[in-house]
Amino acid sequence: MTPSTTPGHQRAKHDARSSNDAHGLPDRVPVLIIGAGPIGLALGVELGMHGVASLLVEQDTEVPSVPVKAMLLNPRALEQFRRWGIATTLRQAATTPPAWQKQVVLATSLTGREYGAFRQGLSFRGADDSDRVAESAQLVMQPTTTKVLRDRAVELGATVALGWRLVSLDQDENGCIAEVEQVTTGTRQVIGSDYLVGCDGAQSTVRVSAGISRSGRGGVAAHLLLHWESPEVFTHSRITPGAFNALYHPDGNALAVPIDEKSWCAHVAGYPVDLDLDTVDVDAIVQRIVGPDIPFTLTYKGVYKIHERIADRYRVGRLFLAGDAAHLCAPWGGHNMNAGMADALNLGWKLAATLMGWGGDALLDSYEAERRPIAVTNAVEASSNVDRWIETYETVLSTIDAEVLEADGHEAESRRRAWGDALWRGVRAQFDSEGITLDQRYHSEVIAEDPAPVTPWSATVYSPSSHPGHRAPHAWLSAQVSLYDAMGIGFSILYHPGDATAAMGFVAQANRIGIPLTPIELTDPIAAIRYDHPLTVVRPDQHVAWRGSADSDPTAVLLKITGCEDQVHEGATAALS
Template sequence: MPSVSPMRVPGRVQVLVAGGGPVGLAAAVELGRRGIDVLVVEPRAAVSHARPRCKTLNVRTMEHLRRWGLAERLRARAPLPPSWSQDVVFCTSLSGRELSRFTGVLGLVPEGDRFPETGQQAPQYVLEEVLREAVEEIAPGRLVLGSKVVGVRQDDESVAVTVDDGTGRRVVVTADYVIGCDGPRSVVRDEIGARYVGGEALRPNFGMVFESPGLWEHVAHGPAVQYWVVNAAAPALVGPLDRTDTWWAIGFGVDRETGEREARRIIDGVAGRPVRAKVLSTDPWTARMMTVDRMRDGRVFLAGDAAHLNPPFGGHGLNTGIGDAVDLGWKLAAVLDGWGGPGILDSYESERRPVQERVIREATANMRVLSTELYADDLDADDEAGARARRAAGVRIQETKKAEFHSLDLVLGLRIADSPIVPAARSLWAGARLPHLFLADGRSLYDVLGAGLTLLALTEDAPVAAVEEAARLRGVPLGVVRLPEPVAAGYAAKLGARLVLVRPDQVVAWLGDEAPEDAVSLIDTVGGGAPRPLHTSQERKHHV
C-alpha cells in the first residue's frame, strides 16, 4: 500500500481525517467520491491480521459499500460467503450437545425488496484493506501511514493540525475541517476538550485468535457464524475466521492474566475435547458504554470509537461508526461545495447521537445474558434431567437472545425524529431510510439515485418543476428520477405521496403529493439554511 511521508504531505487540504481505521477510511471514501480534497493520517503502516475485531458488516454498511462500488470487491475477499452459513448455534461445546439455534441471522439472508445487499461476515482487516485501496484510487497520495495527529488548533477560518511521522519530525497541515476517527484514545477528542460519559461492565473478557488444524472434524453442529459455548469449564463465544483452521474466541469473565496462562485450556473447553491449537494473538477487553459529551467543536468533529463505545454483542459498533462517516461526509461535502448552510453541520450531532444512544442500549441489553448466565447443571447429561435442562436452556435462549441476531428493525428502521434539515412532517417516512425496491430490469432503486438530492416522481404527472427550479436557483444539485409503471403506483401507495425528496444518504428528506407552496424554503431547509441569495429579484418573484 503506498504511503506518504509527513515531510511531503500537502500544506493545505479541505478535510483532514485523523485515524485510518474503517471509520476514517469510510469518511475519506465518502468525501473523496464527492471531489473533496481529503487527507487521512494513520499510525499503522500496515493492516494487522492478528486481531480481527469486528466480524459483522450489517446490511446498511453493505448498502454504503454498494454505493461506493466496493461491495463485490469486499465479498470476493471475505473468507465466509453468506451462503456458507446464516446460523448462530448455542451448544455445550463444539463437539457437545446443541441447545438452540437461530437461522437467517444478521441480515445474511435476502428478504425480497427489503434491501439490495445482504450482510457479510468478514474480519475488520478485510474491510480496512478494501477501503485503503479505495482511498488510494480516489485520491492518490492522500493516505499518510506510519504517522499520527498530535495537535489540533483552530480559528474561525481553518484548523492547524500537527502531524508526527513517528521519528519526532513534525509538519503542520491546514484544513478547512477535521474529523477525529482516532479511536478510544483520541488525541482529537482531547484537543477539543470533549470527554466520554457513561460506564463500563464489571466483568472482563479475553479475546484470542487461534489456529486448530482438524477442529472442524469435531464440530457436531455444522457450519455457523457463531457458536455460543455454554459450559462450566469455558463459557465462551467462538467462530471461524475462515473455512480451514483459524478461529476467534471470547472467554467470558476471563481476565488478562488468567487468559494468557490458560488459553489452551479454554480452547479445549470450547472444543469439548483436547485439540491441537496454537494461539496467534490475544486481546483482553472490558465492555464500555459511553458517548462523548459533544461531537463537535467548531470545525472539528468526532466519529466512530472516538465518539462512542458499546459492547460488541449484536455487531453494531463498527457499523454505527460507518454511519457516522457517511452522515458527516456528505454534509461536509455539501458545505465545501457551496450548497450546504451551517445547519447541515449542526444536524450531524442531532441526527447521529440518538442512533448511538439507541445502539448502546440495545448492545447493553444483549450483554445481559451471555453463556455464563445460560449455564445450568445437567446440560450434558444423557438422562431425563439432562433433557429437561436442555429444553429449559433452549427456551431461555430463544426468549433472551433473538433480538441480538434478528435486529434489522434497528439496522434499517431508525428514523431521524428531530433534525434541523428534515422539515416537520406527519408522514413516518420523513427522516427514515428510503424503502428499497428492485426495478423491473433488476437494478436497485438505490442505484438510480444521484450523488446530490434526488426527487422521485411516482406518477406521470407528478409536479416536479417547482422543486427543480428551487434547487437550480439555490445551486443545489438535484436529479429527478421518474419510476416506471406499475412499480411507481405501488410505491406511491406505500409512501402515500407522489413526490419524494431523497438525501445523498438515501434518507427521505420530504414527501408529498404536490410541491410545497414555497419550494425554495424546502430546499433551504434540507440544505441547512442560510442560503445564498436567489440569482435575481425577478427570479424570486417568479418562483414565489
C-alpha cells in the same frame, strides 16, 4: 458555532494533493482526517464520491491483522458499501468459508452437540429473500474491511499518509491548523484544512485536544478475546456451520466465529474488570470451545473492557468526531463499527455540500443531532446484549441435565432442542437487531418533520416508512437494480407518475441553486406503496429529508433540507432574485 465556509474561502478544486511540501504532504486540504481506521477511510470514500479529496493521517504503517475486532458488517453498512461501489469487492475479499457465513448456531462446543440453528432476521437472510434491504450482512474481518476501504478511498482521490501522527491542533473562523509528526523521523509539519475530523479511535487526540468530554460508563466488565488455529474443527464438526457459534456448556460459555479455513476467534464474557489474564487457564477454555481431543494452536489472547462512552459534542466549530472517537459500546451485537460507517456517510456528504457551497451551517450541526442519539441507544442495547447473554446462560444452565447434554437418541435430541429454544429466546436480540440496523430515525433542523404518527421504535423490528428522518424504504426496480442504485450521489426526488410536473419544478429549482437532485418516477408497485406521498426527497445518505404534496414550495423545501434556511447562499440568492 464557527461561521461556515464563505464563498471566498472555497476552493475551486477540492484536491488534497494540490500543494506538496518537502515531506510529500500537502500544506492545505479541504478535509483533514486523523486516523485511517475503517471510519476515517469510509469518510474519505464518501468525500471522494462527491469529488472532495481528503488527506488521512495515520500513525501506523500497517493495518494490524491481530486481534481481529469487528467481524460483522450489517445489511445497512453493506448498503453503504454498495453505494461506494465496493459491496462485491468486500464479499469477495471475505475469508470465512462460505458455508460458515450465515446462521447463528447454538451448541455445546464446535464439535459437540447442537441445540439449534437459527437464520431468522435480516442480518443473515437479508437481500436473499427480502425486498426491504439492498444487501444482506457479511461476516468479514476488520483488517479486510479496512484494506477494501483504503483502496477505494485512494481510488477516489484521498491521500493516506501512513506513519504520521497528530501532535496538536487549533482552529479559527477560517479553518483548522494541525501539527503532525512522522513517527520514524520525528519530522514535523503543519497542515491547514477547512475541516478536521477525528477518526482516531477510543483514545482520540482530537477529542481530548478539543476539550470534548464523554458521558456514560467506562470499564463495566472484562471479556476474553482469543484467537487460535484449528483446521480440524471444520473436518470434525457435527454442528450446522455457523457464522456465530454460541457455545453453552456447564463448564462455560463462549461466542466463536470462524476467521478463515483454519483460524478461529472467540469472545468469552463475564469477567471482573480487574481481571489478571495470567490467572486464566486459556488453553482449557479453547479446548472446551473446540471440543475434547481436537488439536489447536493458540495465536492470540487478550482482554478487552466494556465501555458505554459517548462524546458530549460531535462538533466544535470546524472539528468533528466520528467512529470510536465519538462513541464506544460493547461489541455484543456488532453495532459500533457499523454505527461509525453511518457517521461517515452522514458527515461526509454534509462536509462535501458545505465545501461545494450548497450546504449551510445548520447542515453541519445536524450531524451531531442525528448521529449522537443513535450511539446512545446502541450503547444501551449492546450492554443489554451482554446482560442477556449471561442471564440466559445462568438461567438455562440451571435446567440442563449434564448427562443428557452429549447423549445420543431421540429423547436427548428433543431436550437439546428445548434448551436451544430457551437459549435463543434469551439471546436473539443480539443477532436479530433489525430496528438498530435499519430503523435509524433522524431528528434535526434539516429534517422536515411531518405530524403523521409513526410506529413505536423497537431494537428488533423494522417496518419500512417514508416518514422524514427514517431510512428511505428500499425496493427492487428489477432483479439486480436497487432503488438505491437509481438514487445517485446527491439528493433524489421520488414522484408518482401523475406528479412529474411538480417533481421537475423541484429539479429545475435545485439546478438553479446548485443542489444535485435526481428525479425518480415511482413505477414499481411496491416502491409506490412505500412512498405514499406525491413527492419524497431522499438525501445522499438514503434518509428521507421531506415528503409532501405537489403544490409545495421547492425553494422553501430545498433551503430547509440543506441547512440554508437562515443563511441563503450565493447560488440561492442568485436563483431567488
